[in-house]
Amino acid sequence: MNKNRFCVIMAGGIGSRFWPLSRTHRSKQFLDILGTGKTFIRQTFERFLPLIPVENFLVVTHANYKELVRTEIPEISEEQILLEPIGRNTAPCIAYAAYKLKMKNPGSSMVVTPSDHLVTNQHEFEKVIREGLEFAEQQHKLVTIGISPSRPDTGYGYIQIDSEQTGTLNRVKTFTEKPTLEVAEMFLVSGEFFWNSGIFIWRTEDIVKEFYQHLPEMNQLFSSVLQDYNTPHERQAIESIYPECRNISIDYGIMEKAENVFVRCADFGWSDIGTWNSLYQHAGHDREGNMISGDINLYDTRNTIIRIADGKLGVIQGLDDFIVVDTEDVLMICRREEEQNIRRFVEDVRLKKNGSFI
């Protein structure tokens, strides 16, 4: 296995869309929402294990999640867990890993990946990532992975391809934010637009150059502590510069502005499982369309997502198209069509309960 290839798993997210199952102290990447027996972060690690030496994984996460990462991925050492003192979106997260890697192995290449997505076709996934790595290493380009869209989804960012093609990769024409339904339908028909998977591949030197060019303040911050990476001073150095970083995504901060971005369009059964309804599409249902987890007696209930904690009994009658999530300290019931409001419910709880229950 190529010892110069690294995998950076971004695991700092604290999303609330799976609340009350996902909580501040255990966010989605540390849950097994699909009931596979493995958490999302564990699945992500194992997905890259055939491609990347185990000592070349880096997990960037919030300091509070350190022990969860160690539990889920006991194969990696403490030095491979990069702790963010506060969340500052994906650009600082990637900068931290890139500048640290630059000091450790300047000739390395990196795959950057979210930690809470689903991939069902492992064989195709490995093929695509290998091609992306070879392309980035040989061509000195930034590579992103685009997913062939199967529906006009308004929850994803899209990547528009240019006609310029090199092997299986296309030059990127534009990155777009989440579209309206009308626009997403046009995207789907055009055949030029692909879902942005959030997976990126590049040579470490190349992405550092892009920070220098497009996010110069961030480049300055992470360059100011170069002598501290991979030393006992690293944590203190990171804690001193992180609060100064802009909260900005890598897409907005670099990918949309960079030249020489290429996309490998792929179809390996990807989903970000970003919502209960997206989870519903990827999990098994009973004959009435219910997706249930836990010990539940159902009567006259259809198209409903139900999760009950272990040891508890659910007796549920007469629901149609609902989400019911019962945890130790929170019961949430919500119409499936209203799930986008769960964020609002969580905000209300945050205000009323002074941070408890979230």
Next chain:
Amino acid sequence: MNKNRFCVIMAGGIGSRFWPLSRTHRSKQFLDILGTGKTFIRQTFERFLPLIPVENFLVVTHANYKELVRTEIPEISEEQILLEPIGRNTAPCIAYAAYKLKMKNPGSSMVVTPSDHLVTNQHEFEKVIREGLEFAEQQHKLVTIGISPSRPDTGYGYIQIDSEQTGTLNRVKTFTEKPTLEVAEMFLVSGEFFWNSGIFIWRTEDIVKEFYQHLPEMNQLFSSVLQDYNTPHERQAIESIYPECRNISIDYGIMEKAENVFVRCADFGWSDIGTWNSLYQHAGHDREGNMISGDINLYDTRNTIIRIADGKLGVIQGLDDFIVVDTEDVLMICRREEEQNIRRFVEDVRLKKNGSFI
């Protein structure tokens, strides 16, 4: 206060209509379902306290409930709690109290009352019970309390009055079982039919005579241990005869057959609170018609009954006309119009779970 008057509180019921709130180990009479701060049995005791000396209360209950009774009514002594080894409906329960009282105080009179009903007009209640006691004591009749019906309820038994009247009491023409809606509507229009409250008043000697006449086997059983009542042998004696008793109600076994039954028709804000919907009629609602108990954030929810355990948070959106009851180990959700099926749900749980959760 008249020392010859006794109050017999029947507290052996193990109803399942308030499941999962009511449980085998804590049935409805031991719950404060209305949130008044007092359980039903405590309210029942206090309701009769202005009428009956505290040492003249007898509570008949299942042996398993002894400690619950002692906790709820610490004013009474252990000898005032009559323990049934098994539930055998109201006729054996009343026979036990009556034969024991016959030995203790043959000239006594008794008010027999359920332990899980609601009365809102205490002043009127006391007046009615006093009149009933005086009538039973002077006339040597059986007295029952009828409630002026406010709707064609199909969940109650009805008492039809005869035109023969003595003071404020009427002779009873018939006792009827729970009617169909059509029949209940006719009852309501006729003005001759009153709800059977399950409250009875009679001289101890008179009810014993009725057992002798209409339930001779039961009379024989309870007469066979006369020497044991009010002695250390009482419990063993009762345990030996109880399994031999027929499972039969006092209404069916005696009241429907006896001559000389009179009814005092009354209106003292009575309800048996036998169902969640009956509870709903007697408790406060918010502006959207929701009856909630517990820490709950509600959105777009109407006409819904919700109870959540202390310390837990509910976030509930989009329900209309539901019952949601969340206890430590059971979550039940059911349409209000389907509440009669809760018995069926409980039976299913009993079969599947081998007695757990009920």
